[in-house]
Amino acid sequence: MTPSSPLSSTTIELAPSYKLPIAIAILAILLLLVSPWLGGAIALFGLFLMFQAGTLRLQFTDTALDIYRGENLIRHFPYQDWENWEIFWFNVPILFYFKEVKSIHFLPIIFDPKLLKSCLEQRFPKRTASS
Incomplete structure (x- = not known):
């Protein structure tokens, strides 16, 4: 957990994770042997995710x-709009994946997944079927 500033001790910034982009790059190398076009497209996607994770x-x-x-x-996603x-x-x-009242969002896991889950459970606990 990394506080963003001394004044905001409850803000948590997630560290990047390069596991998914690296796995996609490895898959792309293997696919290059079978299909250069498909392998090249997958490699570009892996590079894009690596750039996103870093920025x-x-x-x-x-x-x-x-x-x-x-x-x-x-982007700013208030928890009050989350479902x-x-x-x-x-x-x-x-x-x-998370769903807001008016939209849904899918994000690749390019951040620490354990801390992501911990923050989600803390900030917006899942509702049970009986809730």
Whole structure:
């Protein structure tokens, strides 16, 4: 957990994770042997995810999930608008999904998945069927 500033001790910034982009790059190398076009397309996607992991920052504040590129806030997702969330295949995490009242979002797991799950459970606990 990394506080974003001394004044905001409850803001948590997720560290990047390069596991998914590296796995996609390895898959691309294998696919290059079978299909150069498909392998090349997958390799470009892996490079794109690697770039995103290095440049995007997710911050969990008391009221919202904020996404930054460098110092610029590019998206603000208040928890009050959230309906639910899911991390697909947590043992091999590849995709984070969350639904707001008016939209749904899918993000590749290019951040620390354990800290992501911990922050989600803390900031927006899943509702049980009986809730």
